[in-house]
Amino acid sequence: MVELKNITKVFNRNRPDEFTALEDVSLLVEERKVTVFKGPSGSGKTTLLSIVGAMAKPTSGRVLVGAREITSLPERFLTEVRRRTFGFIFQQFHLIRGISALENVMLPAYTTGEKHAALRERALRLLELFGLSAKARARVEWLSGGEAQRVTIARALVNDPKVIIADEPTAHLDTKLSKDFLGIMERLNAEAKTILIASHDPLVYESTMVDHIIEMRDGRIRGSGPAE
Amino acid sequence: MSLHERHRNIIDFALSSLGRRWKKNLALTVVYAFVVFTLASVVFFTEAVKSEARAVLRGAPEIVVQRLMAGRHDLIPESHIDVLRKITGTRQVQGRLWGYYFEPSTGANYTVVASGEPPLEPGTIAIGQGVARTLNAGEGDLIPLKGSKGDYASFEVVRVFSHESELVSSDLIEMHADDLRAFFGVPEDYFTDITLKVRNEKELVVVADKIRRLLPDTRPILRDEILRTYDSLFDWRSGLLLVIFAGAVAAFVIFAWDKATSLSMEERREMGVLKAVGWETSEVIAMKSWEGIIISLAAFFGGTVLAYVHVFFSSAFIFEPVLKGWAVLYPRFQLVPQIDPYQVLALFFLTVVPYTVATVIPTWSAATVDPDSIMRL
Numbered sequence: 001m002v003e004l005k006n007i008t009k010v011f012n013r014n015r016p017d018e019f020t021a022l023e024d025v026s027l028l029v030e031e032r033k034v035t036v037f038k039g040p041s042g043s044g045k046t047t048l049l050s051i052v053g054a055m056a057k058p059t060s061g062r063v064l065v066g067a068r069e070i071t072s073l074p075e076r077f078l079t080e081v082r083r084r085t086f087g088f089i090f091q092q093f094h095l096i097r098g099i100s101a102l103e104n105v106m107l108p109a110y111t112t113g114e115k116h117a118a119l120r121e122r123a124l125r126l127l128e129l130f131g132l133s134a135k136a137r138a139r140v141e142w143l144s145g146g147e148a149q150r151v152t153i154a155r156a157l158v159n160d161p162k163v164i165i166a167d168e169p170t171a172h173l174d175t176k177l178s179k180d181f182l183g184i185m186e187r188l189n190a191e192a193k194t195i196l197i198a199s200h201d202p203l204v205y206e207s208t209m210v211d212h213i214i215e216m217r218d219g220r221i222r223g224s225g226p227a228e
Numbered sequence: 229m230s231l232h233e234r235h236r237n238i239i240d241f242a243l244s245s246l247g248r249r250w251k252k253n254l255a256l257t258v259v260y261a262f263v264v265f266t267l268a269s270v271v272f273f274t275e276a277v278k279s280e281a282r283a284v285l286r287g288a289p290e291i292v293v294q295r296l297m298a299g300r301h302d303l304i305p306e307s308h309i310d311v312l313r314k315i316t317g318t319r320q321v322q323g324r325l326w327g328y329y330f331e332p333s334t335g336a337n338y339t340v341v342a343s344g345e346p347p348l349e350p351g352t353i354a355i356g357q358g359v360a361r362t363l364n365a366g367e368g369d370l371i372p373l374k375g376s377k378g379d380y381a382s383f384e385v386v387r388v389f390s391h392e393s394e395l396v397s398s399d400l401i402e403m404h405a406d407d408l409r410a411f412f413g414v415p416e417d418y419f420t421d422i423t424l425k426v427r428n429e430k431e432l433v434v435v436a437d438k439i440r441r442l443l444p445d446t447r448p449i450l451r452d453e454i455l456r457t458y459d460s461l462f463d464w465r466s467g468l469l470l471v472i473f474a475g476a477v478a479a480f481v482i483f484a485w486d487k488a489t490s491l492s493m494e495e496r497r498e499m500g501v502l503k504a505v506g507w508e509t510s511e512v513i514a515m516k517s518w519e520g521i522i523i524s525l526a527a528f529f530g531g532t533v534l535a536y537v538h539v540f541f542s543s544a545f546i547f548e549p550v551l552k553g554w555a556v557l558y559p560r561f562q563l564v565p566q567i568d569p570y571q572v573l574a575l576f577f578l579t580v581v582p583y584t585v586a587t588v589i590p591t592w593s594a595a596t597v598d599p600d601s602i603m604r605l
């Protein structure tokens with residue numbers, strides 16, 4: 001699905017605060033599998049996810065999505081690939097305040113040129129899927145943490161991506177909500193989505209649904225193997 | 229994928245985005261519209277008055293000869309007409325009869341003139357809109373006017389001048405020449421002044437010189453001089469208005485610049501979110517530009533329409549104190565609505581374009597953030 005070849009990411013290159021966040025990382029993300037990246041804070045998990053998800057470009061190395069090399073694509077095409085292939089669930093949710101949950105879900109599809117009515121229909125169905133029909137018209141700042149995260153998941157799914165990327169999805173959730181989240185991911189996985197999660201929450205990486213665990217430390221992959 | 233649909237969605241979102249910060253945006257639009265309103269009012273007003281004055285004077289004779297007595301305008305004898313006719317290059321030498329009439333009950337000043345061709349019937353008058361308004365009179369009404377001997381004479385209104393150009397005819401009362409002589413007590417062989425035309429416009433100054441020499445008790449007034457005087461008077465007045473409002477404009481520029489160049493943290497975050505969920509840089513900029521354009525257009529149209537109403541339908545009441553001088557000339561000006569597209573265009577470029585540019589520039593830098601930056605917020 002996604003393949004990284006010898007990825008290095010250096011921040012603030014050629015400056016006194018130069019920092020190598022990823023060093024010579026190679027990895028193959030398998031299709032329809034649930035992969036978890038774990039490791040201590042600062043080990044490079046978020047950085048790695050941003051490169052896998054075509055959000056950021058590596059300093060060196062190559063990224064292949066499907067069979068397509070995307071490292072050298074200009075912004076327009078990169079955005080296009082990202083929009084169609086990846087759905088993101090951010091740790092801080094990053095919903096847009098002041099507009100409804102429904103509008104937030106529709107947002108990523110606004111620029112695809114889809115008819116407004118059709119898009120709306122689809123977004124409503126997604127919200128329904130997550131038991132949020134009653135909240136479709138509510139402003140997002142009035143939602144509870146769990147509801148807000150489900151809106152975020154719906155938003156990640158609106159362009160029907162093949163891959164879902166979640167960065168520390170359970171950091172702001174209690175145990176019950178964390179388990180609910182994992183339940184949703186399991187369901188999506190059963191619907192053929194590839195799932196990538198960065199987390200140092202044992203609840204996540206010890207979950208039975210996880211197929212593959214990649215351990216990171218100091219910007220390198222220290223261990224990689226199937227979950228027990 | 230449709231480009232049209234994509235832009236509709238982007239504009240939709242820009243609108244809902246404006247709605248979210250409606251208090252701030254409304255305040256901005258109101259201030260903005262006020263600036264457009266004042267600028268447009270000044271421009272509309274001065275241009276309308278100028279072009280009306282020009283229209284009035286265009287029909288005026290090229291030279292008016294007045295007799296001076298002890299430095300004051302006095303009646304001119306009929307014999308002067310013959311002298312003027314003999315000057316080579318003059319034509320259409322005519323005596324004019326006119327005067328001012330003060331109406332004590334309304335406190336208004338009217339201009340009374342002898343009717344031209346075809347003359348009005350004796351005992352009848354035609355009046356301007358202003359006269360009709362202040363005397364509350366219409367066609368068929370009898371109006372008593374107090375003559376120079378203190379006696380009242382009644383005149384029947386046979387016509388009220390149309391709205392066409394109120395500046396010209398608002399305070400006008402037209403009557404038969406004989407009625408006017410009797411009314412003001414002008415002797416049979418005298419006129420108020422004499423008008424004439426010249427065959428060749430280039431000879432205007434030469435003819436005027438000759439008049440001064442042949443008739444030393446008179447003063448020839450050239451139409452061109454009047455035109456120039458009017459123009460400079462109007463320009464000076466509107467210049468004054470512009471200075472007054474330059475302050476308002478300056479305040480607006482600072483305000484707009486401040487608002488436009490400083491995106492709030494929240495706005496920056498939102499632009500980052502849009503980038504992260506799959507918007508292109510150009511789409512984020514387009515969205516923000518639409519916000520600026522919508523505010524700009526709303527303020528521009530609002531301000532322009534208000535100015536139009538203000539100038540042409542409320543007699544520019546806000547300007548009255550500054551324009552008191554004109555009030556003597558035009559007791560109550562109701563300008564003929566007119567718009568010069570070039571001026572509207574100029575206004576547009578002076579307000580909408582700079583504002584829109586000022587909103588797009590800061591957007592540019594904020595929209596080029598890397599999409600992954602949102603993951604670390």
Ligand SMILES: Nc1ncnc2c1ncn2[C@@H]1O[C@H](COP(=O)(O)OP(=O)(O)OP(=O)(O)O)[C@@H](O)[C@H]1O
Binds near residue numbers: 011019021043604
């Ligand atoms: N834009 C940046 N400029 C400089 N350094 C950065 C930048 N982004 C990340 N880093 C550094 O790169 C390292 C890896 O960061 P990253 O966010 O990938 O870690 P992480 O594994 O996700 O940590 P956490 O578990 O705390 O989320 C950190 O030391 C961080 O300070």
Ligand SMILES: [Mg+2]
Binds near residue numbers: 047198
């Ligand atoms: Mg992280």
